[in-house]
Amino acid sequence: MRIKAHCTDTARNPIANETAGRPKLSGNTQLLRWFSTLSVLCLALILSVHGGAVAQNSLNSPVGNHQTITLACNPFPPAKIAENANQPGYDVEILRAAFASRNISLLTPFYPWKRAYFLAQTGQVDGLCSCSYLPEREADFLYSDTLGHVRVSLYATNKEVLETVDRIEDARNMTVGVVNGYNLETSAREAGVDVIMANSETTLVNLLLSRRLDAVLSFRAPMDYLLNVKNDGIPNASTIKSKILSNDPYYSCIARKTEHADRLMTELNVGLAAIRKNGLYDTIMEKYGILSDISQ
Numbered sequence: 001m002r003i004k005a006h007c008t009d010t011a012r013n014p015i016a017n018e019t020a021g022r023p024k025l026s027g028n029t030q031l032l033r034w035f036s037t038l039s040v041l042c043l044a045l046i047l048s049v050h051g052g053a054v055a056q057n058s059l060n061s062p063v064g065n066h067q068t069i070t071l072a073c074n075p076f077p078p079a080k081i082a083e084n085a086n087q088p089g090y091d092v093e094i095l096r097a098a099f100a101s102r103n104i105s106l107l108t109p110f111y112p113w114k115r116a117y118f119l120a121q122t123g124q125v126d127g128l129c130s131c132s133y134l135p136e137r138e139a140d141f142l143y144s145d146t147l148g149h150v151r152v153s154l155y156a157t158n159k160e161v162l163e164t165v166d167r168i169e170d171a172r173n174m175t176v177g178v179v180n181g182y183n184l185e186t187s188a189r190e191a192g193v194d195v196i197m198a199n200s201e202t203t204l205v206n207l208l209l210s211r212r213l214d215a216v217l218s219f220r221a222p223m224d225y226l227l228n229v230k231n232d233g234i235p236n237a238s239t240i241k242s243k244i245l246s247n248d249p250y251y252s253c254i255a256r257k258t259e260h261a262d263r264l265m266t267e268l269n270v271g272l273a274a275i276r277k278n279g280l281y282d283t284i285m286e287k288y289g290i291l292s293d294i295s296q
Contacts (some may be wrong), residue, residue: 049138072116073129078225123257151220174214228289
């Protein structure tokens with residue numbers, strides 16, 4: 001209604017000026033000319049209004065809008081789940097919450113590990129969702145405060161098996177299952193363990209329950225997720241017990257080539273501290289069936 005009224009008011013004076021001193025036109029001709037002039041003016045006004053809207057939707061963020069950064073993730077359920085937008089993994093949710101508390105939005109594209117590392121190392125993304133500490137990586141990355149812990153556990157249905165194993169070398173006389181592709185295979189074979197490979201934790205659990213394995217060596221997170229959250233109808237899953245063999249921290253990494261990398265890392269650490277204090281960190285971990293306490 002406001003645009004219509006403005007068009008009508010604007011049209012009156014130009015039409016009056018245009019017709020002054022000219023021969024009087026017929027009513028129909030004069031009315032037609034008025035409508036024509038009015039239409040042109042309205043069109044000009046509408047284009048002007050829409051032109052302003054286009055400018056506001058430009059690629060440049062409005063003043064005061066929050067920052068957006070990109071961290072490359074490698075698929076590793078349940079910490080990082082590429083195929084589930086509603087449950088992207090606890091690492092992703094924790095990082096998003098920590099950055100959001102600092103008014104920073106996080107994008108988390110998924111790549112194979114080597115590709116993700118290359119993109120971050122060369123500054124094509126702002127960093128990595130998570131990485132373990134290696135001294136040689138310090139030249140390329142800043143490390144956050146602890147994001148979580150990588151726990152390696154031995155799983156068995158027989159308590160005596162767990163009681164006799166404190167290190168992987170203690171399982172030399174056992175048949176132990178490992179997921180194909182995990183670097184745990186290398187450490188187990190180097191320790192002289194009889195290793196059976198499988199394509200998933202589900203397959204290993206079924207082999208364990210059918211007594212075809214003495215134990216399963218696995219990262220705790222995917223196994224806990226399978227047994228406590230997914231379950232997948234596994235019978236007698238509650239009979240499986242576990243023992244942690246190693247517990248190492250991991251971090252989020254910001255590429256040194258990222259603009260204002262130091263400030264960004266500070267913001268992340270402040271955000272991580274905030275969500276730990278308010279309980280959101282634990283809530284996210286529990287959602288995926290993971291105990292956040294480092295002693296577990």
